[in-house]
Amino acid sequence: MQTSTHPYLQHLTEQLGEMTELLTRLVHIESFSADKAGVDAMARAVADELRALGAAVTVYPQTTTGDHVLGVFNPGAGSPIAMILHMDTVHPPGTCATRFKIEDGKLYAPGAFDMKASHVITFYTLRTLQAFGRFPNREVRVLFTSDEEIGSYTSRALIEQTARGASLVMVMEPALSDGRLKSSRRGVGNFNVVARGRAAHAGGGHERGINAIQEMAHQVLAIQALTDYTRGIATTVSEIRAGVARNVIPDRCEIFVDARANTLADAQWLTEQIYALKPVLPGASLEIRGGFDRPPMECNAERLAIFERLRQIAAPILDLSHGPSGAGSDAAFTAPIAPTMDGLGAVGDGLHAVDEHVLLSSLPERAAMNALILESW
Numbered sequence: 001m002q003t004s005t006h007p008y009l010q011h012l013t014e015q016l017g018e019m020t021e022l023l024t025r026l027v028h029i030e031s032f033s034a035d036k037a038g039v040d041a042m043a044r045a046v047a048d049e050l051r052a053l054g055a056a057v058t059v060y061p062q063t064t065t066g067d068h069v070l071g072v073f074n075p076g077a078g079s080p081i082a083m084i085l086h087m088d089t090v091h092p093p094g095t096c097a098t099r100f101k102i103e104d105g106k107l108y109a110p111g112a113f114d115m116k117a118s119h120v121i122t123f124y125t126l127r128t129l130q131a132f133g134r135f136p137n138r139e140v141r142v143l144f145t146s147d148e149e150i151g152s153y154t155s156r157a158l159i160e161q162t163a164r165g166a167s168l169v170m171v172m173e174p175a176l177s178d179g180r181l182k183s184s185r186r187g188v189g190n191f192n193v194v195a196r197g198r199a200a201h202a203g204g205g206h207e208r209g210i211n212a213i214q215e216m217a218h219q220v221l222a223i224q225a226l227t228d229y230t231r232g233i234a235t236t237v238s239e240i241r242a243g244v245a246r247n248v249i250p251d252r253c254e255i256f257v258d259a260r261a262n263t264l265a266d267a268q269w270l271t272e273q274i275y276a277l278k279p280v281l282p283g284a285s286l287e288i289r290g291g292f293d294r295p296p297m298e299c300n301a302e303r304l305a306i307f308e309r310l311r312q313i314a315a316p317i318l319d320l321s322h323g324p325s326g327a328g329s330d331a332a333f334t335a336p337i338a339p340t341m342d343g344l345g346a347v348g349d350g351l352h353a354v355d356e357h358v359l360l361s362s363l364p365e366r367a368a369m370n371a372l373i374l375e376s377w
């Protein structure tokens, strides 16, 4: 389907074999979020690639997650651009051996689409600009984090710091499965509610007991009822824990709530509703914690203007469009700080699934596109 004969795309298409080899190597470094050794191995590989390209590399050691890696080109030069990537995947170690295959122009492997293909695209974006002597005279910050799939708790401050002062933040997450950029992200909230009652014997002490499960049953229904598809609000009571023995009235019940919202206003509203929950049974009490860890990234006028400019820049390579993503990403952290666009990575499908794969022809195409963006923005 490629009709473009742009020199970057021609050059990169000749490198597709090499790009595929690098992607093959990276997916075999399995980097499940909870496996620090695996993510650290990715961090070393990524740092090596950045150094080979001439970046000043800083490794940010972590104790609970893998280390983060920042590469900077042209430090101090004006109109900086930040590229944000993550190294961790949702796939436990041992899954690559059985799932890796290359078939019909697609590479199947855990983490191939989300987002090691983006790593390859990023390295070849930078390499192509260097090969053509067109690396822009601007600071380019390339950040690889280790904990995106588990909420970016250790990387958020670094992500925000990397975005600060940037003229554009390129979040290199995979594109939508048809190649569209991701112009909005749903916000993701995590809440924890504990109901407390009074333990008593289920027979002899029934009238003295306050059943925390009964109390929580009221709250579960109230929380689920906050769901409103027309507004893009979804609440899910996803885990529940209570009870010590068959004949004891439970004095504690705990739930986890996953909350989603499309707009900052709805995220705020939902948070207020959850914190406004009141106990129903006399003598029961509630403890409520949590909030929106990743706020929504809205497709507002600013985002549409950024998209339109990117569309024009990318036009010599491909015909760009954009759409919403139902999941969260680190774009939510950078969007309030600097002009942000998400989904600049590869085209593929099977995100987080057993058939996760990337369309190999999208690697040169997206790298050529990103090279144009870096030099033209």
Ligand SMILES: [Zn+2]
Binding pocket: 086, 114, 115, 148, 173, 174
């Ligand atoms: Zn991702």
